[in-house]
Amino acid sequence: MTEYFNHIHNGIPITDVEIIDLHAHLGSTRIMHIPANDVISMVKSMDLCGINKTVVSPIAGIDSDIVLGNNMMLESIRAHRGRIYGACFVNGHHPELSLDELQRCFSEDKDVKMIKIHPISTFCNMKDKRMRNIYEFASDRKLVVLVHTWLDNDQYGNQDIFAELAKDYPKITWIMGHSGGPYGSRHAVELARENENIILDTTLSTAPARQIEFFVSEIGSERIIFGTDNPYLDPRPQIGRIGLADISHQDRVNIFSANAHRMINF
Amino acid sequence: MHKLNYFDCNCSVGRVAYPYLHDIPDVEGLLKEMETAGIDEALVYHTVARDGHPPIGNSMLMDEIRNHRELYPVWVVLPHHTGEMSHPDKLLPEMKKNDVKAVRIYPKANYHSFSISEWCSGELLGALEEECIPLILDLETLSWEDVNTILENHKKLPVIAATCTYRNNRYIYPLLEKHKNLFIELSRFMGGGAVEDLVKRFGSHHIIFGSNMPQYTGTAAVALLTYSDIDQKAKKAIAGGNLSNLLNGAWK
Numbered sequence: 482m483t484e485y486f487n488h489i490h491n492g493i494p495i496t497d498v499e500i501i502d503l504h505a506h507l508g509s510t511r512i513m514h515i516p517a518n519d520v521i522s523m524v525k526s527m528d529l530c531g532i533n534k535t536v537v538s539p540i541a542g543i544d545s546d547i548v549l550g551n552n553m554m555l556e557s558i559r560a561h562r563g564r565i566y567g568a569c570f571v572n573g574h575h576p577e578l579s580l581d582e583l584q585r586c587f588s589e590d591k592d593v594k595m596i597k598i599h600p601i602s603t604f605c606n607m608k609d610k611r612m613r614n615i616y617e618f619a620s621d622r623k624l625v626v627l628v629h630t631w632l633d634n635d636q637y638g639n640q641d642i643f644a645e646l647a648k649d650y651p652k653i654t655w656i657m658g659h660s661g662g663p664y665g666s667r668h669a670v671e672l673a674r675e676n677e678n679i680i681l682d683t684t685l686s687t688a689p690a691r692q693i694e695f696f697v698s699e700i701g702s703e704r705i706i707f708g709t710d711n712p713y714l715d716p717r718p719q720i721g722r723i724g725l726a727d728i729s730h731q732d733r734v735n736i737f738s739a740n741a742h743r744m745i746n747f
Numbered sequence: 748m749h750k751l752n753y754f755d756c757n758c759s760v761g762r763v764a765y766p767y768l769h770d771i772p773d774v775e776g777l778l779k780e781m782e783t784a785g786i787d788e789a790l791v792y793h794t795v796a797r798d799g800h801p802p803i804g805n806s807m808l809m810d811e812i813r814n815h816r817e818l819y820p821v822w823v824v825l826p827h828h829t830g831e832m833s834h835p836d837k838l839l840p841e842m843k844k845n846d847v848k849a850v851r852i853y854p855k856a857n858y859h860s861f862s863i864s865e866w867c868s869g870e871l872l873g874a875l876e877e878e879c880i881p882l883i884l885d886l887e888t889l890s891w892e893d894v895n896t897i898l899e900n901h902k903k904l905p906v907i908a909a910t911c912t913y914r915n916n917r918y919i920y921p922l923l924e925k926h927k928n929l930f931i932e933l934s935r936f937m938g939g940g941a942v943e944d945l946v947k948r949f950g951s952h953h954i955i956f957g958s959n960m961p962q963y964t965g966t967a968a969v970a971l972l973t974y975s976d977i978d979q980k981a982k983k984a985i986a987g988g989n990l991s992n993l994l995n996g997a998w999k
Contacts, residue, residue: 489785490973687935722967
């Protein structure tokens with residue numbers, strides 16, 4: 482039984498440790514109905530479980546229009562300053578526009594903190610040469626880049642492709658989104674061991690039993706960040722995964738926010 | 748506030764050929780997962796009944812959970828025509844004798860390869876309907892069209908849609924509008940605000956707690972429910988009350 486067992490079982494928000502969600506989105510989508518997809522609903526669900534800060538990259542940018550998505554991101558930051566932060570979404574099929582968006586978003590608001598890439602949704606391979614300027618931008622500024630990754634059936638951004646880029650751009654901190662999916666845990670820790678700039682992400686709907694414990698025992702809790710996929714996924718179950726995992730309090734603090742603070746100046 | 752009593756409708760014992768991460772094949776492993784998450788009781792099927800052959804797996808299940816009062820048996824069943832499983836006239840008394848609480852079917856070609864249409868499964872599903880035995884369907888192994896067909900043909904059969912995902916609302920909502928005997932299990936039903944929205948539209952009695960342990964962790968489903976913005980009565984019903992009510996309605 483963990484120190485947060487009673488909190489979680491009684492629906493009491495965790496407040497004695499800061500919780501930062503580095504993997505979230507915003508808005509509606511063609512592929513599914515999301516009841517609580519607006520930023521007000523997202524902040525409400527954050528409040529219900531104790532998430533202090535969330536970094537969003539709106540679904541609109543992933544599904545269709547990166548400018549629309551990034552505008553939604555900037556608006557949500559302004560509407561909920563200190564709670565919502567931004568990840569600028571880029572797409573290698575629009576290399577010049579992506580670079581413009583990076584310049585615009587990072588200069589327009591100090592709370593844009595990361596870059597988000599979703600290779601399989603944009604059908605743009607991470608190794609596509611049109612991505613190079615985006616990586617140079619991130620590398621020059623030593624930014625954090627969150628990439629949706631899955632197993633080797635993802636020909637655009639699987640874990641091995643992701644790791645190749647991590648090797649090529651060592652100044653970037655690379656978050657392996659979803660840590661390669663439910664079957665990807667073992668390969669994720671192998672790649673994280675080989676590349677110090679790879680960070681594992683806890684975000685998953687099909688969350689394997691003992692995955693958090695496995696990550697911590699294999700690579701240490703300093704290389705794992707907390708993510709939720711909010712609002713694709715409700716953020717509250719992800720609190721349960723970390724809060725009830727058989728790991729130490731310090732491990733939980735690292736995952737919930739200490740690692741995020743080491744990577745990003747909030 | 749008191750901790751909710753969790754009665755999980757979606758657990759298994761047994762080895763799996765391709766585990767997500769750890770293979771947790773035995774009852775002790777499942778009980779450890781339940782303890783970590785704070786889950787009290789569970790309906791349990793055997794993975795060999797799903798991935799191997801149902802009669803073998805059902806038999807293994809009865810042996811393995813025999814001494815565990817918090818675990819209740821769920822059999823995986825087949826239509827009787829090939830003789831692999833008894834005719835419902837014999838199967839159901841056998842189930843009752845073994846205190847089987849619910850059943851699961853895996854009709855798709857890469858599982859048990861049979862039709863859910865009446866010419867094949869009608870007698871089996873009809874017999875289950877007659878006794879109000881809950882039928883648990885794994886949405887990773889059959890379609891929403893199949894679910895609708897079963898619900899249309901057997902309007903008094905309690906059907907629990909397990910492992911339906913956060914992407915399924917556009918199927919679930921019209922089915923819940925039509926069918927009072929459909930129940931939604933929580934283990935992957937985790938879209939933003941999904942629980943609150945379902946309760947608001949259809950009431951809490953259509954939601955059944957489930958975790959898919961030990962393939963998944965049970966900790967996520969617990970926090971989904973405890974942190975949901977619904978009243979305590981609804982949480983209690985979802986955590987275990989609704990499933991208990993369904994089971995109490997069986998075998999009468």
